[in-house]
Amino acid sequence: MADRADDLLIYREAVSQYLERLEDAERRRLTRSLAFQLRRSQQQRIRAQKAPDGSPWPKRKPRKDQKPASRAIRFLYRKGSGDERLVDMRSWVRKGNMLTGFDREAEGLRTFRADRIARHLPAEGGADPGPIAGAIKARKGSVRRKAQTMFTGLRTAKHMKAGSTMDEAYVEFTSRASRLARIHHFGLKDRVVPDGPETQYPQRELLGFSQADDEAAMELVYAHMEGRL
Template sequence: MDDLQRLEGWLSPLLSRLTEAERRVLARDVARYLRAGNVANMRAQQAPDGTPWEPRKPNALRQARGAVRRTVNKPLPMFQKLHTAKHLKAQGLADEAVLQFVGRADRIARVHHFGLEDRVKPGGPTYRYPTRRLLSITADQVERIRDLVIFHLQRF
């Protein structure tokens, strides 16, 4: 968080000179960049720091589905639909760049991100899910955001 606070302190005076529309464009670009990075991590089945997620528990029914077409019996990736644009929204506002899960996906993502306990199915047993970090900002992304801001300020 210290990097973000330093970035915010450095950016505040520069961003105050931009119009609201220009800040919105910049925030939208930053949100899109952050979304792309987090989606790449989800596809790679890893946390933002590069550590692999704990694999899901083996399930014979899940593995049997599509096994005829799959030549290699490897586990199916997690969160195949969660990282789509329908569920993971990137939004640029005048004062902030927002990256969030929406709707039912928000609850699912929160349970997995923080490793909470939830029902496996409605009315079914509860299970404590392992922590799988879905969204974060890395030090490399902070540097890239700084570069995006500098590039954006040069255009206006």
């Protein structure tokens, strides 16, 4: 084990010396590749709902334990891209054309435009409650839906940015998404709805550098040394 650790240290020193000899432009290109590789690994891990050490995230509470404060509503929501996704809302309020409440599919507070509701769905275990006043009818055509997992939006390139400098590669959430990410990453308290009671969220590490990330980074540098990158 000691010999293996010594070999790894020698290898790291050789890689470090190699990076120092690179031209600035080439080093920036390599760190940029590292940043995008690191973002992909973070996205895959979030999709798998695992911590950087490989342990699974705390499971969601069973839905039967979540008591809605108002009538539950479910609908297909048309996003700006034209795709549609399932929304399952609890503790919601409506102000004008906007619906705000806790979306259990996204596990967070969300706001939706009523005129973008494509189709209303029955609440789980109940009859179809009918449309919300002011909502439009479902449009014609096929409904495209993807399987929804926790933090689907947070792991997209829109909210998870990969960046680099000449000396480092990094992945971070945009300012718009960072507050929500921080709450879940550290397991903090937050209000499900404005002026409502605080809820303690379980800790789910969204970003982290794992051993697999370390090995993948070393392999990327090694590929560059061999001229394969």
